[in-house]
Amino acid sequence: MFANMALRNVLKSSAGVLRESGALCSALSVKPWTCGSTLLSGPRVSCVAGGFAVSPPVRHYARAAKKKKTGSDSQLSDLPPTMLKMDYTAVPLAQTTDDLVKRLLSLELASHSEKLELKREQLISKVQRDENDRSSVEVQVAILTARIRNYQEHLQKHHKDKANKRRMLMAIDRRKKILKNLRLVRYDAFEKVCEQLGITYTFPPEYYRRATHRWLAKKAFCIKVFNEVQKQKAEQRLKMKQDLALTDTEAAKTKAVEAQ
Known part of the structure; x- marks a missing residue:
């Protein structure tokens, strides 16, 4: 019971507020179905007798057209449209025909x-x-x-x-x-x-x-292994040279003995 009484009091107070707002709109010489921008900020709200009604959203149909991206010039842009196709450049009759036939044989329609x-x-x-x-x-x-x-x-x-x-x-x-x-x-x-x-x-x-x-x-x-291998190869080459030198001296001695 007390809850019902409290609900009725709230509804009566809200109705009184709505009546006062409608009277304020009429006192400020504003049209009864709209409210001025000085009273409300944000989306447009219309004052109806005893309540507020939100206007439908505005659809932005007049949008700016998107600019197309301008790419670099094509390699075919330097070809004039009056130039004949490659199959008809060596034909002498194609140079003496009328304009309509030349247009059909040119790059304009290629x-x-x-x-x-x-x-x-x-x-x-x-x-x-x-x-x-x-x-x-x-x-x-x-x-x-x-x-x-x-x-x-x-x-x-x-x-x-x-x-x-x-x-x-x-x-x-x-x-x-x-x-x-x-x-x-x-x-x-x-x-x-x-x-x-x-x-x-x-x-x-x-x-x-x-x-x-x-x-x-x-x-x-x-690198360390490579250096060690190079040292071993150098020692082997030196040993081979010494052995060749010994064999040459022994051969020279034997020749001298034989000559005597």
Whole structure:
């Protein structure tokens, strides 16, 4: 019974507070269904007769558009769209046709593989030894360079493509081995290839090993054993020289005795 009476008193007091707040809103010449920002801070709250009602959340539809990442220029960007495809460059009739046919035969409507093939031929023509050269070391470097740059451009857009990343690393290792051998055999051709294709050759890092106590002790022991072995070999060589000298003197004595 006492609990019911206490609950009724609480409800009456809360109703009185709500009436006073509604009267305050009307006294401040505010619309009866809204409250001014001077009264409430935080989310917008509307004053309804005898209670408060929270307005629905505002949806931010007018968000700023995300800026696209501007990557480096493609190796195919220097190819003009008016250039003919590689299959039609040697055809004289393609130069005299109308504009519509030229547009169909040009790079404007060509696929990525056709543009890449034309770029590969351009790189090969810079370093090949003669017109019929298709298998020399310089040509192999040019083909690998076009392939590597194509993989790099693809990975800038699709950085999670692990298969193409693996192919790119394999091509880089292959080109590095070829350039290393070319640098040892023909240094002038190596410099020409790097200059014409824009390749920066970096030397491999020096061998580095972490110097632990166990490794240092093992290295000192190996050095000690090596020095001892060298001493033994030097003693053996000295003994062999002495034996040869003794045999030479004995042979000379025997010859002198025989001569007498």
